[in-house]
Every structure is written in C-alpha cells, then in structure tokens.
Amino acid sequence: MTPPPIDRRHFIKGSTALLALNSVGASAFTSPVAAKTYRVGLIGAGWYGKSDLFRLIQVASVDVVALCDPDANMLKDAAELVSKRQASGKTPKTYSDYRKLLAENRLDIVVIGSPDHWHALQAIDSLKAGAHVYVQKPISVDVLEGEAMVAAARKYNKVVQVGTQRKSTPHLIEAKKRFVDSGMLGKISHVDMCCYYHMRANGSPEVEPVPDFFDYDLWTGPAPLLPYTGLPHKRWWRTMMEYGNGITGDMCVHMFDTVRWMLDLGWPKRINASGGIYVQKGGRSTIADTQTATFEYDELNCVWQHRSWGTPADPEYPWSFVLYGDKGTLKGSTMRYDFIPHGQGEAVRGDVVYEREKYPEDITEADIELNAAPATRLHMMDFLKAIEEGGRPVADIEEGHISTASCILANLSMQLERPLVYDPQKKVVVGDAEATNLLKRPYRADWKHPYET
DSSP: OOOOOOOGGGSOOHHHHHHHHHHHOGGGGSOOOOSSOEEEEEEOOSHHHHHHHHHHHHHSOEEEEEEEOSBHHHHHHHHHHHHHHSTTOOOOEEESSHHHHHHHOOOSEEEEOSOGGGHHHHHHHHHHTTOEEEEOSSOOSSHHHHHHHHHHHHHTTOOEEESOGGGGOHHHHHHIIIIITTSTTOSEEEEEEEEOOOOOOOOOOOOOOOOTTBOHHHHHTTSOOOOOOSOTTTTGGGGOTTTSOHHIIIIIHHHHHHHHHHHTOOSOSEEEEEEEOSSOOSSSOOSOSEEEEEEEETTEEEEEEEESSSOOSSTTOSEEEEEEESSEEEEEESSEEEEEESSSSOOEEEEOOOOTTTOTHHHHSTTOOTTTHHHHHHHHHHHHHHHHHOSOOTTBHHHHHHHHHHHHHHHHHHHHTSOBOEETTTTEETTOHHHHHTTSOOOOTTOOOSOOO
C-alpha cells in the first residue's frame, strides 16, 4: 500500500539526521566492500520483486543472471529494466517456471518476490539448489510451510533474510535504541498495532479468457485454481484468502514483527481474534474488512486492528504501532516516530530518512516506495554481511516464521471463534485437533506440501 503524500516534515535534517546515522552506524549507509560478485536470480518479477532486486543492485556487486515470472510481458519488461540497472548491462535469461531457472543456473542468491502462496516452495527449492534466499513477507500461507522453511534453512546451512525491513528502518532503529533499550518508556504492558488503509479490492470482475502471454495454471501452482477474472498479480491476489492471509497476514506481520524486535518477544502465549466482512460485502474479495487480534504475553497484550473502510484512529499513523509504558509512549510507523513522556521531559519526533542525493535513480523508478528504499538497502547489507561473515541476519527465517505464523493463527482464531495456543515444539495447537488440522493447507493437483509429518 502506498503511504500518504509526503510533506516537508518527512525530510529528515540536521540533528535528527545525525541521530539516525549514529543509531545505525555511519558505515551502514555506505555500500559494503563485496568479497565477490554474487550471481543472482529473481523469482517473481512484479512490483516488489523488482524493487527488492534494484535495492540489492545498489549496494552489492551482483550479476543478475536469470529472472522468472509466468507473465511473459512482465518478464520481458523486467529483463530490460535489469539490463539498464546492473553494471554489466547484460540482459538476464528469462523463465516462466522457477524450477527450470534453478536447474539451469548456479546462483549465490535468489530473491523471491512472488505472491505469498509460492514463498515456501520457491524458498525451499532455492535452498536445495545451494542459494542464499531473500524472501518477501509473509514467508508462508500456512504454519507448517513456515516450519519446513526454517528446517530447510538450517539443513542446508544458508542465510534466509525475510523482507520485514522495519528492523532496518533508520528512524525506527533510532527509536528503539533511544527510548526502548534505554528504559525511557518504563514497563511496557500494552501495544496497539493497526492498519486503516483502504486496500481491499472489493470488485466484481467478470470471468474472461486467459491471455496467451500469461500461464495462469503455473501462476496458481499449489493454490486453488479460481475462475480467471483478469491478471491476479496486479495486486488482486492480495484480496483473496486463497493466495494469502488477508490484511493481517500482509500488514500486521510488519508491525508485529517490529514490536517483537523492539521488545525482544518470542512466540505469543495465546492468540485470540475476531472479525470478518462487516461492511464491504459486495464483490469477489474473500479477506476480512475488519479484524481485531490479541497476541498475549506475560503481563503484555499486543493488539492488532484493521479496517479497510472508514477513517484511521490517528490520521498521522494509519499503519503503525504504539508502545505504552508507565513512563512514556512511543508511536512508530514507516514515516516517523513520536515519543511522548509521562510527566517531565519533552516530546521527541523523528522522521523518515531519504537518500535521494546518494541514489538519484530512486526518483525515476516506477512505483518505488521512497520511504522504504533506505530500509531495504540496509536490510540487503545485513543479508550480505550474514552471508560473508556467518551468523544470522536481523530478519532471520525463524523470526519471520514466528511473526508470520502468529498472524496466520490469528486468522484461524477468527475463523474458529476461539483462542489458540500454538506449541512450536510439537507443532500443534494445544488441545485443539480441529485447529491443528488447519495448520497445513491442502495443495492442488501435483504439488506437494513441503512439511513432512
């Protein structure tokens, strides 16, 4: 979802900019000295797949050798763009089937920007092929796909970075260090998280013939084959539960992951959610337009709310989190943060960092999220550091799994109308056979679910 229009307060200047640089380290804003040129493949050549790839090109020595997408027109356009962006000027090879891409190319890194229902299979197959993986969030469409992804990353000893780049967002890194880690918030016993973007398509497109440039069966893969109503990858898939997990799976995963990182939280003790399609009842969309979910910890509740209708509770923070401490409150979003002390002290605001001067190509890139570009570059640098030096990246697959699975469990709680307790060791919902059975979605036709029982 594109954020609200930018006003002049969003251009970080002066002392606030210095604080952001000091928080992440000035060296983080410079490209690392690459130990090698990485051979890179991209699976999913649409909007965010290309965006992630272009950020990687900006900070590393890479040779983008292959791209994959079942839309031949999108694939051709992406290959032309990549040839203009990478230093070699070479046009990458193109594939409609990612399995052929992996079989025919030796890759160091695979970037996965496909729809959610493909993430698990493509990530695991890339790991098996010997590549490190950068995979978009949410990592999976069911809980056991995520368990299989974590197991594969550990089995093949590869780095998997998840695209939850709020952990690499300069002003949020600053806020964490300055107000959370320092104890300035005091005891934090409640968190609110929200998204009030009107991002539910809610349309009624007619069934039509599949165009010859698009392999709809291959795009659908393990998901249910729905009647074709136009190109689903033009963001329409996000409004269908068959391909993802709704606004909670798409947007809560970012904010909940950020809160867990800020507060050093693991798995929730219990998850309870309610909601449904309350207002936008027309159209083909199957995701909830209204939902509230509570992720429970010891003496702490993290509460998510979304509405794809109406107005936001706070117009400055339509997609955000709020940490409530007994000494202060911290609001955070992709655009800014606000610290409000309780009692003595002054309120503090920090704004998003832009890097237009350093990366002028950002200005002319179609559909770029300018506010997210610096964060994604830092995220890519962290990914490369983990590859080159060993260790886990800041958004390691296990952390991405906890955040993703928790959001999936919230949807299951809403569906079943009862709280759920997940046991990550036994991989069951405690005392709930019906919910446990829903941890694994059925796969279509010849596709095999990666989790082996």
